[in-house]
Amino acid sequence: MKIRLAILLCCVAAAVIIILECCKTKTDTPVVTANAFVGNASCQSCHQQEHAEWTTSHHYMAMQPATDSFVLGNFNNVTFTADGVTSTFFRKDGKFFINTEGEDGRNHDYEVKYVFGFTPLQQYLIEFPGGRMQATRLSWDSRNKKWFNQYAGTKIPAGDWLHWTGNAQNWNTMCASCHSTNLKKGYDVGTDTYHTTYNDINVSCESCHGPGKQHIDYINGSDYKEGKRTAGSLLQLYKSSGQMAEVNTCGYCHARRSDISETVPVGAEVMQDYIPELPTTEYFYADGQMNDEDYNYTSFLQSKMFHRGVQCSNCHNSHSGKLKLSGPLVCGQCHQPEKYEASSHTLHAPNTNNVNCITCHMPSKVYMGNDLRHDHSFRVPRPDLTAKYGTPNTCNQCHTDKSPQWAAEKIAAGFGPQRPYHFSEDLIPASRLDAQSEAHLARLLKDTTVPGIVKAASLRYLGVLGSPNARGMLVQALGSGNALERYTALRSLRSFAPSAWVDAASPLLTDTVRGVRIAAADLMVELPTGQLPATAYDPFTRAKAELEQFIIFQTDFAQGNQQAGDYYRRLNDLQTAEKYYRRAIAKDSLLVAARINLASTLNATGKNDEALRQLQVAARIQPANDHVHYTLGLLYAEMQRLPEAAQSLRKTITLNPANLRAQYNYGLLMQQMGKPAEAEKTYLTALQQDPRNPEVLNALTILYLQQGQAEKALAAGRQLQQYHGNNPAYVQLLRQLRLQ
Secondary structure, eight states: OOOOOOOOOOOOOOOOOOOOOOOOOOTTSOOOOOOOOOOTHHHHTTOHHHHHHHTTSTTTTSSEESSTTTOOSOOSSEEEEETTEEEEEEEETTEEEEEEEOTTSSEEEEEEEEEEOOSSEEEEEEEOGGGOEEEOSEEEETTTTEEEETTTTOOOOTTSTTSTTSGGGBHHHHTGGGTSBSOBOOEETTTTEEOOBOSBSSOOHHHHHOOOHHHHHHHHSHHHHTTOOOGGGGOSSOTTSOHHHHHHHHHTTSBOEEESSSOOOSSSOGGGTEEEOOSSTTTBOTTSOBOSSOBSHHHHHTSHHHHTTOOHHHHBOTTTOSBSSSGGGGGGGTSOHHHHSSHHHHSSOTTOTTOSHHHHHSOEEEETTTEEEEOTTOOOOOHHHHHHHOOOOSHHHHOTTSOHHHHHHHHHHHHOSOOOOOTHHHHHHHTTOSTTHHHHHHHHHHOTTSOHHHHHHHHHHHHHHOOHHHHHHHHHHTTOSOHHHHHHHHHHGGGSOGGGTHHHHGGGGGOSSHHHHHHHHHHHTTSOGGGSOGGGHHHHHHHHHHHHHHHHHTTTSHHHHHHHHHHHHHTTOHHHHHHHHHHHHHHOTTOHHHHHHHHHHHHHTTOHHHHHHHHHHHHHHOTTOHHHHHHHHHHHHHTTOHHHHHHHHHHHHHHOTTOHHHHHHHHHHHHHTTOHHHHHHHHHHHHHHOTTOHHHHHHHHHHHHHTTOHHHHHHHHHHHHHHHTTOGGGHHHHHHTTOO
């Protein structure tokens, strides 16, 4: 018996860099010069108030040189010890230095080149060879005037991905695009070096409004002086641009997202340039509330505020970033204070400390050690859902000594026993991915009041379910007017046979939105040419080129290299796949998924000894990862090291009893090793979880036949015939049992 290694193929997003078209010259119109970035100083003379407000903002302090004007931390020869490392902060020759642990595990002096932010914390950038800059784990608490560590309480050794010298803290990849204006990463995949450039060191005017040369030329030209109007004054974002233009512009940096390219969009369809994270349980709570460091965009798109046309600048001053009015007064612009500040609404006595719109409707959480951030989904507290499902609510954030049921009863006493419907009532049970999930997902997709980003999350869950009804809903979503829904449907259709989607998905190779095109190309990249509709050949070639440009664009990042390896593995280009997996591991030695997929690639080329070593390292890194032990079991079996294979597969089942593939393979192994009772026990356990599993029913029937247990074989065969009688793979066995 030969058991082939499985490979983890991560979904790969893809894209290319937008090419900005310049205005064409016509004989009867003035010549318009190509647009370009001109710097914030060019805006100041006409927009003095806005410029002054900007200099007080977090955007202005997003990045600055390390000078006395901007460094807030104490560098007066102070020492700080935390998490096993002692660091010293000092000045020399007018420059700022930190003596701390480097990438070799020993302390060195590092010159601070730039500061990052100012409140509630400030971080520091250190320059390394190859154009690389790293953000220090050591941070200055600017409110309490003290040093502290990111990931406090965790020892992070040199060489770890999270170490301040590692890939996770790399400025060029992780930080730069949202801290400077017109940033170009300038990564060279061949030399693994950077030539990163920007026009303004911080987040300045043109980060939001787009390049300003044409605007300034217009103001200085005859058209403006003669009163001839040009729509938007040739700016890409202006005062009356509209809700989506503004929200999408802000969302580029105020979202947890994946970049499609290094083009910073200004008011464009977001899926042209970046892919926002969906509110699934990977990074959010099951009801869509923020859980990880998720920022605001995905939360805001879930809100009633967004649905009713509210945009960022309704609450925030666009240039200072501050609230337009202090605290809950900003809500009073739309919501009548006399109604919503009354005890009948707050359920608290008047002027109760910390009871206001924000504390009740914007759950908060601390990130980066001391940065309190508020969820922007503006939801009504639902302690009844906490009591039922365990999701958080703001009532119990304050009333920690009370139960969710107590809070739910207080809400019911104040507002009645029935709660208005909220999509989380379906999203939470849908996220469990069990037999009831499909019905909840169907309701979410049919309800026109459910936000598009929640529908997209529902489509991702459908891809995991993989049922026939799920396939139909995914195919239907390909026609959605929402690009994120089309994109997610394409991603999720990988769970189904190409015949189910190829005709419906092929037109999306020419979708107007780049993110959708690349998802369509990625879905079809493994299809034989003959399975594509003839009209899709050329569109697929163009979309595939966009896909591959994006893949290379991401390879300065450890997971980007893993994704590149996965892509070339799917194309059966094993040599290139191996190269990128090794690059991924070099950037992050703890990236277990890359080791598993490298082992699979090595196995495919007959290098089983090295494949085994990679998996053994992966098992030491993540001893509780059931997939590592499962893959080890398969490899040991192929190498005919059967006792070790059995041990690894038993470990897999112990760690994850729901892994039916592991139970199936363990049963086959027990048959091979002459242990039929153990094999039978394993198959029956698997069938308790999935009574219709065809592979397990087939293997159990054959086991009984081999053991001469005709009645048991017939009973198992009847189950196989009932559920899978039309499957050609089982016809011969069923005929042998005279069931066909």
